Amino acid sequence: MLSNMKRLAGLLVLLIGSILFILLMYTNVDLIPQEITKNPKRLYSNRNTFSTSRKNVASGEEFKKVLSSAFARQSKAVKVMLVGRMRTGSTFIGEILNQNRNLFYLFEPLHWIDVQKRKGLLNEWTSFKAETLKLLHDLSKCVFPSSFIHGTAMWPLARSKSKDVSPICKQSSACKKAEPDSFSKACAKVGGNIAMKFIRSDIEVLRSLVEEEHTNVKIIHLVRDPRGTANSRRSYYGKKALRLNGSLPTLGKMGLLIENNPRRMNTIPQLCQWMRNTLSYAIKRPKWLEGRYKILRYEDFSVNPLEMTEKIYKFIGLPLPTNVKEWLVSNTNSQISKKPTLFSTSRNSSYTATSWRSSLSLEEVLHVQHLCSDVMAELGYVKIYNEADLINSSVPLLTSFEFGNFIL
Known part of the structure; x- marks a missing residue:
């Protein structure tokens, strides 16, 4: 009984x-x-x-x-968010996360939402923000919606720039026949540890991941000297003119110095306004950012790539793998070509950070400095006012800046 x-x-x-x-x-x-x-x-x-x-x-x-x-x-699984803007070096720095076999890496996961917005399918900013938030919530749980996979199939860079996505797409007709489960399984194999880099959203959109879902989020806010970003965007948008005419148009002729460009280019006034808004939000030190947010100047990384990579891995709470160190050494040394291709992950990093000095005219430099004067001062970027200082590489371009323990 x-x-x-x-x-x-x-x-x-x-x-x-x-x-x-x-x-x-x-x-x-x-x-x-x-x-x-x-x-x-x-x-x-x-x-x-x-x-x-x-x-x-x-x-x-x-x-x-x-x-x-x-x-x-x-x-406990970490969700690393590398947040920047177009041509700020996010592809290059994102590679130190992509090279880690214990992280599931996503390259620009918000690209497809941005495409929908530009097509007029998401007319209101609130709709874009809501779609962004929903997708980030899903991805942080290793959930991959069909719309995300469709966007990946439509954009070659999303497939080629991730060591994790690339093999899935190769086995499924460039992801045209990929199933969400194949992504989820790959994500689960690394314990749900995810890293993603994106240039199409703000830091504040991540707030609900922390406050509502208690996700272990680590945000790396990447900034770059606006003069360097301006030069890089000039190369990006002017590649067709360079091919046809053998030279690049000026920033002014390309429309990069005005607020709203009719060709939907990402302009320098828009860049500096984003930097202004993001910095003003972070400087208030909202509680949810404490221990979860660091700001990184691209130039600091370029000068000391290994030291800054060690700091990044210490911040995200993961060991720095040997293969990442090896990749870093072989892809940032002085023997590499001084002119990397677009979206390249190999470069002479210290030269790339200041190459604008030999590419932009003094007039262009002065114009960018005028547009972005306040954020440049806040981030410790030294201004140039004459031709002699522009071409003299011994004239410093960086100084220290105050951001407390938010500095990486």
Whole structure:
């Protein structure tokens, strides 16, 4: 009789546990990794293995351990957000995250939403912001919507610039036939640790990830000397003119110095306004950013790439892999061509940071400095006022700036 009662009690505990699991699945399924929801007997045990035997989940107590362990791993997984603007060096710096085999890396995951906006399919800023927020929430949980995969299939850079996305797309007709599950599995193999770089959103959009979902977010806010960004955008937008005429138009002729360019170019006034808004938000030191936000000047990285990479990895709480150090040494040394191609991840980093000195005219430099005077001063960028200082490489362009413990 006693043994029958024990058996009955055990079955009752298991039944209650199963009911609780089903309720969790349908009310907050995103909290549970897909591998767990598909098979509750499986649990992250290491980087890419799942092992909990049938025997270990025979009781309600063990079943609860499975779930709590899964939730713990999901909440501890780091979500690295490299936030910058077009031609600020984010592709290059993002590569030190892409090279890490223990991070699932995404290159410009917001690109497709931006395409929809430019096509007029997202007319209101609130719609764009809402779509951005929803996608970032999904991606941070290793959930990959069909719309995201479609956007990846439509944009070659999204496929080629990620070591994790590229093999998935190669096996699925350039991601045209890719299933969300293939992305989720690859993300789960690294314990849900994700890094993504994007140039199409603001820092504040990440707030709800921290405050509402308690996600372990680490934000690297990348800034660059506006003169360097202006020079890089000139090269990007002027590549057709260079090919046809053998020379690049000036910043003024390209329309990069006006607020709204009719050709939808990303202009320098827009860049500096974004820097202004973002800095003014961060300088207020909102509580949710504490311990989760660092500002990085591209020029500091260019001068000391290894030292700054070590600081980045210390900040995100992950060990710096040997292969990342090796990649850094071989892709930032002085023997590399001084003129990297667009979206290149190999460059003479110290030269690239100041190449605008030999490319922009003094008039162009003065114009950019006028547009961005306040943010340049706030970030410690030294202004140039004459031709002699412009071409004299010994004249410093950087000074220290005050941002407390938010400086990387």
